[in-house]
Amino acid sequence: MLTFNKRTNKLELEAYHFELQDVKEPNLFRETFQYTDVPKIFFNNEVVPMNPPDDIWITDTTFRDGQQAMNPFTVEQILKLYDLMHKLSGPNGVIRATEFFLYSDKDKAAVRKCQERGYQFPQITSWIRATKSDFKLVKEMGLKETGILTSCSDYHIFLKLKKTRREALDMYLDIVKAALAEGIVPRCHFEDITRADIYGFVVPFAMELMKLSKEAKTPIKIRACDTLGFGISYPGASLPRNVNGIMHALTHYAGVPSEYIEWHGHNDFHRALSNATAAWLYGCAGINGTLLGIGERTGNTPIEALAMEYVALRGSNNGMDLTAITEIAEFFKKELHYEIPKNQPFVGANFAMTKAGIHADGLLKEQEIYNVFDTQAILNRPPEVEITDRAGLAGIAYWYNTQLTKLKDSKNKLDKNDEAIVKIKEAIDALFKEGRVAAMSHEEMFELAKKYLQKYI
Structure with a gap:
């Protein structure tokens, strides 16, 4: 069906139909990921259009992914960092949300302390396993949104979960329905998306989620997770590594609204920030990061870098207090005894020296x-x-x-x-x-x- 897209001012074919390809053997993209060699970058010369959303923002995972790579924070330290994040975010909520674990007594105490602040931003959300029983934790804490692990590459579906694509899809949809039944906004973490079959699994899965979202009249969010930092943003690069192509596939073919999409990238190949920027430019509203870029292995996209990139792209700080970046760095050094690399932009000792x-x-x-x-x-x-x-x-x-x-x-x-x-x-x-x-x-x-x-x- 042809419709006139008011955003692009073009007639476009609206209906696309991608069915799950329930393959018998996993597609591990061996021509790209040989494992015994550096991953290759292929080009098919298919260039997709830039499609930046009307509104963009930042989300945080310092207290979830970030903490996995550091000594555990105390409740008081989490509260102080939450205060500083709120200051950096500003009254308009450029840092829209932050996520927490809910499994230990300390996790729960930290959430409650932060809730007592009464801040609108960053909104407190959680992360849980794809298990129905975990929703009780979310409800008990009075949270409106939670992340759910929904791994999407065959590396995870076949080799870790020991399931077929159909079995994984059905399991994920069942968990999402359980979240909706509890009145919780589900945020599906498409783990390892840069090694996934984009049109054979990712797009069909996203389309099913959008159907559920319309039926429930509730947002179902998607966090596209570049789990091992394989993403690239070169125009004309091939999927599944092409961030631009992934965003185009989700927004254009799967029909996911930009405000439902987040990008979560790691820095294994020094591309965390450039990939995050590409995600913004090609249709993603939310970029997920951590303070100072802490996180597993090489870390996540630094929140302070995203704040600077936001100003550069939008021409305004939109109420952010960027001096909080320096306060955050000082807190990491003095209170967390974290050694910031001297040459790290904006926060390192040698920046501005x-x-x-x-x-x-x-x-x-x-x-x-x-x-x-x-x-x-x-x-x-x-x-x-x-x-x-x-x-x-x-x-x-x-x-x-x-x-x-x-x-x-x-x-x-x-x-x-x-x-x-x-x-x-x-x-x-x-x-x-x-x-x-x-x-x-x-x-x-x-x-x-x-x-x-x-x-x-």
Whole structure:
């Protein structure tokens, strides 16, 4: 049937019919996933159109997937992180939801503490196994939505569950019906979607879910899970790895509304953020991530990176308080004793820091030359210089101009050729000539200031 699509302003064929392909042997896509070699990237040159939703948002799995890769959080730590996530999200709920385990007493206590805050965003949801008895936990906690594990690749269906596609599909639909009967919004986690038969299982499964959704007049959500980080976003790349194609298949062929779809990606091949962005651009409304990108193996898409990408794509922070990113990083370091890689964007110690003298010279003249944006205003992190034997006169001058109160608050800054700066550089060079390798500490720099910059102390 032809209909006029008001979104694309084109006549389009509305009805597509994809039936479950109940194969006898699993399709493991061996031409791509040989296991004894690096997975291959194939192209079929089929390019799908960009289709960004009217509204996009972020969802969180720090307290579920993220916690699986860290020492367990205490209830108090979860509550503090939830508060910071709420601050980052802002009043318009850019971070729409966060999910929790419900199995231990501590899990339940954490949920209750967060519920007491009364925040609209992030909405508290849960994750359960595809077991009817687990719905009792969801009901007991008063939650309106839960994630359900519905693995969709033959690796999981045949090799883990020991079922056929038909048996798996029937089992999943039965669980979803049980959720609907309890008045709970089900969120089906299509685990391992980037190794699944998209048109032989994923699309038929999604179509069945949309039928149930219409009958129940209740949303049934789909989280497309790139469980091992195999996703790619190159135009014309072949399925099942092509994120663009997966989103097109779900929205265009399976008829899943964008607001029902989330993307959950891992970073095994350094593609978590680029794949997440592609999912947004090709029809997915929600991107799932974790604070600082924590999670199994290489981790998930970092929430702070998604927040930045949101602003870049939409041209507005939509009420987000991005300074919360710096507070979150400090909490991870001080309270969770988590070692953030120094070069991690936005949260690492070396972000907004230079060690090169030529870069410091640029900062001394105009911050914008070598700083990615106004890090002080946006993240509450001023640009910094680390002092080593490569910092140069400019680096030393910049350090004192930004660290000594009398200089920091003054319009008259020290020039890199100031006599005192030259003497301090000579003293520092002497230390490194003697074999020093560590950067100068704040305490050491202040001691040199007492000797050579006394009038500014």
